[in-house]
Amino acid sequence: MSADWTEFAFKVRNSQLDTVASIAEMCVSGGIYIEDYSDFDALVSDFAPDELVSEELLAQAGDRDNSVVHIYISPEDNPGEALLFMQERLRAAGVDYELKQNTVREEDWANNWKQYFKPLPVGNSIVIVPAWDNTVPPEYEGRIRIVMDPGMAFGSGQHETTRLCLEMIEKHLRSGDNVLDVGTGSGILAIGALLLGANRAVGIDIDPLAVKISRENAAVSGLADRFTSQCCDLAGDINGRFEMICANLVADIVIRLIPDTGRLLAAGGRLILSGIITERRPDVEATLSRYGYYVADSRELGGWCVLTAARNN
Known part of the structure; x- marks a missing residue:
């Protein structure tokens, strides 16, 4: 692999592992690699005679209790x-992890990533x-400007799920x-919703830095x-x-959120849900149906989907 990666x-x-792998697939187009040796002993037993399996081989196979997701x-x-x-997303999912990276120290990203953040048109007016x-x-003059300095919080608008959500907000707000x-x-x-005409907005996050x-x-x-x-x-x-509840998370967390929206969503309101890989769309839709919602609008982009849901009458 090139040193540029x-x-x-x-x-x-x-x-x-499944939760982390799903989140990783949201993040990258360059692929992921998973080290999972949890079934190694059983596989070796099934396919190789005991006399051919050395203790050294078993030891080299890696940790049986933990897996490593490489992106x-x-x-x-x-x-x-x-x-x-x-x-x-790992913090929001309650995942404990150890992180290793092979080129640049984590704290360097706080400023280095800025060179990749360029003006980005979204929808018809943003x-x-x-x-x-x-x-x-x-060519972007006259559009509503969302001015962002994400710092160490997710949400520069570059990810497909953020753009999908903003497009749905623009359409349904x-x-x-x-x-x-x-x-x-x-x-x-x-902020996008407020600039598009919302009265007020409340943002919540598990990360105190994101709140700041x-x-x-x-x-x-x-x-x-x-x-x-x-x-x-x-x-x-x-x-x-x-009148509108937005959640750009991951499918499992969106599913956890849906039951609690009933007491918060005003009559005639809309849920806008994203961070959902297309393979998990049926799971989210099934949960929406179970709690009295139907999908009023949807869109897919780059393997992700956004769902706009409303209550059944």
Whole structure:
């Protein structure tokens, strides 16, 4: 592999491997590699006579209780963004991990990734611009500018799931709506909703740093008086009613969130759910149906989907 590529290796418990692998597949286009030796002893026993299996061979096979998920990222794919995405989603999923990387120290990404953040048009009326250079090409003039400095929180707008969510917000938001953004990260979805005409927005995140960064980004856009953020797990500590609830997480966490939305979603409101790989779409749709929702709109992009759901009458 070229030295221009970056490898991150996440060591996790076998019981959490499927969750970590799903999150990793969200992050990268360069592929993932999984070391999983949990079934090695049984496989060797099935396919090789005992007398041919040495203790040295068994010892070399690796840890039986833990697995390692390797992700490989080119600089063009923004390795810093991928790492931040992985770390936030792993924290939200409650995954403990050990991280190794082979080229650049983790703290270097805080600034190095900025070179990959360029103005990005989204939907019909939005352009996402970096806070350190908010000039836009002439063809994007007249669009609503979401000014972002994600820092160490996920949400620069470069990932497909963020763009899908913003497009659905643009399409379904009604002027004066109140919005709840679950897993707010940089605050990009809540800020986008406010700029598109929402009355107020609440962002929640399990990461205190994301709560801080989202507040700072809202202030940069002059929205500090209409945006609040707090640190909590999913929506358990939130009260009130919202015409729109957004959650760009992963399928398993979205499924955990859905039962709690019933007390929070106002009549006629919409759920906008993403971070869902297309293979997990049926699982999320089944959970929505179980709790009285139907899918009113959807879109897929690059192996990801966004679902807009509403209550059955």
